[in-house]
Amino acid sequence: MKMPEPDAAVIARKDEIAAALRGIVPGEGVIVNDDELRPYESDGLTAYRQPPLIVVLPETTAQVSRILRYCHDNGVKVVPRGAGTSLSGGALPLRDGIVLGLGKFNRILDVDYDNRCAVVQPGVTNLAISNAVGEEGFYYAPDPSSQIACTIGGNIAENSGGVHCLKYGLTTNNVLGLELVLIDGEIVRIGGPHLDAEGYDLLGLLTGSEGLLGVVTEVTVRILPKPETARALLVGFPSSEDAGACVAGVIGAGIIPGGMEMMDRPAIHAAEDFVHAGYPLDVEALLIVELDGPESEVDYLIGRVEEIAKANNAVGLRISQSEEERVRFWAGRKAAFPAVGRISPDYYCMDGTIPRGRLPEVLSRMAALSQQYGLRVANVFHAGDGNLHPLILYDANEPGELEKAEEFGADILRLCVEVGGVLTGEHGVGVEKRDLMPAMFTEADLQQQQRVKCAFDPKSLLNPGKVFPTLHRCAELGRVHIHRGQQRFPDIPRF
């Protein structure tokens, strides 16, 4: 992975930059020592490491604004960081850039139940929002598995999802407003407790922009009343085709479950060995389908899903009879990553999305790739929306295995695109999938995206080296190419 060439002149100015930042953030909020910088050298994609020049931990929007203005005026690159759980290297530092950590922005500023929204600082964890409003019977719907640790600012940047996104949407569908600091220090507010944007939908653009457009310093999220009840079915299938047909059958019957998750045989075994959730071990695929809502609705829909599952060769179908049992059904799925971590020295988590109907084909081609690379793979799958998480098992201490795992992963993602899917469903492009972007986009597609970046950050100082495989200068991107000579286009019908 090639990152932009570090600027030696900036590195040489480290002391001067640190002094300037200390003038903005007093005390311990500016970190310069190698030992103390090390914890920031990577995010959840630990294969990549790079200690930053300096870490700065501001506490107020005014400080963020002054930091960014300083960096803008002095040509210093900035990598925003929440909790550092990104799985795509979105928060990977730069040797000649500062990390701007938002950990101290950890307050819930306002909860407005009447307008069903909460105003929080970006460093608040995803779960802390649901916890804060839980007693009043509310929650924040998007629930990434990392929700204990990841921040809402990071969720905005990655447009994170979770098992409940099938019914309740991703981050982008649950955010109402933002306060954002631009690279030149200007503070802008977008949206609020009201619905829809005035002008272009900047809120929608910023969600999922991976820290490349601005630093989020405040977030207004939608909170929802908790469903009255939830129950789950745990269903085994003799083949992934059967499981896939069951998923299609459920949706075809007009049922959108709260969650619908699939695991393949290796993932089932790893999870069962780890948490003893009671998963059947003699099946090729396992489906967890959760229905939520009023009791009468849940009972009714459970019955219908049960029928559909049976019609698709279900084996060992179980329906949760208590809250405790429902949680047990989920325990294995929720621990799938660490469970796989136990059976292999290292694993590499992929995140492609495919049209759901192509699942059996994708799984069988993945099995062939697994043979070819000599690396095992376990699959967990947000079955309702086609988001695959193949976990590639490897050993980083074996020379060449990491590279092999990465190539295997890249082949899987290309396969996802080939069947009509996309490179990433919820983890973001970051550095990890940056160089695969041309598999999905033409140069014209990518240039248009980069031009939007130029509208926010013309000097390309915010999180450079992420998302885009080639960095173009904004001046070059801005040029209009005129194709004279073809203008008269006689074949276009007119009247």
Place this chain on the structure above:
Amino acid sequence: MAESFRPETPDQLRDAVAWAVAEEIPLEIMCAGSKRSMGRPSNAERRLDVSALRGITLYEPEELVLSAGPGTPLADIEQTLAERRQQLPFEPPDLGPLLGGAAGAGTLGGAIACNLSGPRRLKAGASRDHFLGFSAVSGRGEAFKSGGRVVKNVTGYDLSKLMCGSWGTLGVMTLLTVKVLPAPESIRTVLLFGHGPAEAGAAMTAAMKTPYEVSGVAHLPAGLAAGSAVSHVSGAGRAVTAIRVEGPSPSVAYRCAALRSQLGALVETEELHSRNSVRFWSELRDVSPFAAAGDARCVWRISVPPKSGAQVMQRLIAGTGGEAYLDWGGGLIWLTVDAPVDAMHETVRAAIAAPGGHATLIRAPEPVRAAVPVFQPPEPGVARLLRGVKESFDPRGVLNPGRMYAEL
């Protein structure tokens, strides 16, 4: 009369835009033209009519996805979906009659380009929430795409969000992909009669806070309720607060009963079943109360924090002498004012200054729309970003220049 281009393929469309870019000739982008009288009036010399790019190119009910050309009539899409018991979840309004035109003329391209959503917006989200991807031609005459045909996708910037609600000022879409959802098995509406605005506001807020997944929450003052084609509403002789519940039949029955007992203790209640429910909500969705033939008053669409809706509505009625009703649990005010010169824009925008939100002038005579800010004027910082975004797509200003803001 301006010359029109009517490309029949995306390549022809690209050539037409490339020509306009080279000659720096502004284009008015239009589909069926059902919303031509919305937004700032166009003074473009040429018209680019995309209505020939029509037809559903992909519909996979079990994947919940549909792709179609921009000129595809919404009516065709809705019918195709209905055959598989599915629907467009954002409930796109048909504003044809409101704007003095025919009903049923709207297209998918128009609905997405204007980010218009109906009453279900409060539960299901807006059209922007269901717009998965597109192909388009930018104001550089270049074909490009963004997004995809799967629901979950974070690959690159979400340019679909920018296109949705850009009123044809950023790119000319040639193919659109939307997420669709199952149509509900059953629909019912709980009616609460005789609320004053403050009580209506409280009841709507309470309904939104229940776990009953309400999919429409609205309030019609007595004068407007009287005009409904649904007899339970028109015959009430009083204001009507309405709460819609959709889903599997046993659940709908249960939730309606629960809502009636929680919110209907002090007032008389009634329930609308399927056909009447559908008719009632399409009236609200299509702004039928202000769409009578010959009604030429100005119409505003105002988005505010839902809890402040009832109060802002009262202030607006008092300040303008107009009529209004509430949708989106109070978060959407439809207001009509008899003010043919300035649409009372200052009064309207002053009323939302404190609670926050935005007001869009949906119907007004052309000179008014040329003189009065049709869309909410953005703050300076945001305005700068909007300009930057516009320039990134359309540096020479050939696509619908001035349609949203004079300087865009």
